[in-house]
Amino acid sequence: MRQLGPTIGADQLERTLTYERIRYETPAEGVARITLARPEAANAQDYLMLSELNAAFDVAAADDTIRVIVLAADGKHFSSGHDLSAGEVDMDDFPTVGTQCHFDAAGTEGYMAREAEMYLGLCWRWRNLAKPTIAQVQGKVIAGGLMLVWPMDLIVASDDASFSDPVVAFNVNGVEYFAHPFEAGARLAKEMLFTGRSLNARELMERGMVNKVVPRSDLEAETLKLASHIAKRPSFGLTLAKQSVNQAVDATGMYSALQAAFSLHHVGHSNNMEVHGRRIDPSGIDVIRSEA
Numbered sequence: 234m235r236q237l238g239p240t241i242g243a244d245q246l247e248r249t250l251t252y253e254r255i256r257y258e259t260p261a262e263g264v265a266r267i268t269l270a271r272p273e274a275a276n277a278q279d280y281l282m283l284s285e286l287n288a289a290f291d292v293a294a295a296d297d298t299i300r301v302i303v304l305a306a307d308g309k310h311f312s313s314g315h316d317l318s319a320g321e322v323d324m325d326d327f328p329t330v331g332t333q334c335h336f337d338a339a340g341t342e343g344y345m346a347r348e349a350e351m352y353l354g355l356c357w358r359w360r361n362l363a364k365p366t367i368a369q370v371q372g373k374v375i376a377g378g379l380m381l382v383w384p385m386d387l388i389v390a391s392d393d394a395s396f397s398d399p400v401v402a403f404n405v406n407g408v409e410y411f412a413h414p415f416e417a418g419a420r421l422a423k424e425m426l427f428t429g430r431s432l433n434a435r436e437l438m439e440r441g442m443v444n445k446v447v448p449r450s451d452l453e454a455e456t457l458k459l460a461s462h463i464a465k466r467p468s469f470g471l472t473l474a475k476q477s478v479n480q481a482v483d484a485t486g487m488y489s490a491l492q493a494a495f496s497l498h499h500v501g502h503s504n505n506m507e508v509h510g511r512r513i514d515p516s517g518i519d520v521i522r523s524e525a
C-alpha cells in the first residue's frame with residue numbers, strides 16, 4: 234500500500250514514487266509530461282496504471298515550477314481502454330483519494346464503489362486540476378481510453394488518431410466517465426454509441442473535438458511547443474481561465490449528467506450480472522472484433 238503523506242513536497246513525493254505503468258518527465262521549462270508506458274498492451278489501463286497516473290498528476294500539481302501538464306502515451310496506440318484481463322483487484326493496494334467506501338462489499342455495492350473511485354472519481358479530479366493539461370494522442374483511443382482524453386483541457390492528435398466507445402455491445406451505456414454528449418454533441422454521441430464506430434482525426438478536427446491535428450512524426454514536438462507557449466503565462470491566470478471555462482460547462486449540469494450516466498452504467502452492469510453472471514455481456518467482444 235503506498236500512502237502519500239499529506240504534507241510532502243513535490244520533490245520528496247517524486248522521490249518516494251516508483252512507477253511501473255507510466256513515466257514522469259519535465260521535458261521543457263514549466264512543463265511536466267506523464268507518459269503511459271505499457272505499449273506492449275496498447276496502454277490498457279489496470280488500476281495500477283490509473284493510480285500511478287493520479288499520483289503523477291499530484292506531483293505535477295504540487296510542483297511550483299510546473300505550469301502545464303502533458304499526458305502522452307508510448308507506442309502505436311494511445312490506449313485500448315480498460316484492461317479486461319486484469320481480474321479482481323484488492324483496493325488495499327491503492328491509495329484512494331475520494332469518499333467511496335465498502336470496496337470489498339459483495340454485489341453492486343462494492344463494484345460501484347470501486348468504479349466510482351477509480352473511474353468517475355479520478356477522471357473528475359483530473360478534469361479539475363488547477364493547471365492546464367494537454368492530451369498528446371496517437372493511434373486508437375478506445376472506450377476507457379477516452380476517459381483519459383476527455384478530462385484534459387486541450388487535445389493534440391496525430392493524423393492516425395481515432396476515437397471510439399464501442400461498449401454498448403457489452404450491454405452497458407458507454408464508459409464510466411460519460412462525457413460524450415459534452416465532447417461530441419448529443420447527435421454524434423448517440424451515433425458513436427449506437428454504432429460503435431471510430432471517429433477519425435479529420436472528423437475530430439471538423440467537429441471541434443480536438444484542438445489540432447499534426448503528422449504522427451511531429452506529434453511530440455508540436456505538443457511540447459504548445460505546452461511551452463502556454464507555460465509562459467502566469468500560473469494563477471491560467472488557473473482562473475481554466476476554472477472560468479469549467480464553471481461555464483458545470484453551469485449546464487455536467488457533473489449531474491455524469492453521475493446520472495454512471496448510475497445507468499451500473500444498472501447495465503447489474504443487469505448483465507443477473508442475466509449472464511458477468512458484469513458485461515460476453516457476446517459483445519465478438520461484435521466489436523467483427524467490426525474492428
Ligand code: ZN
Binds near residue numbers: 348409498502
Ligand atoms: Zn463499468
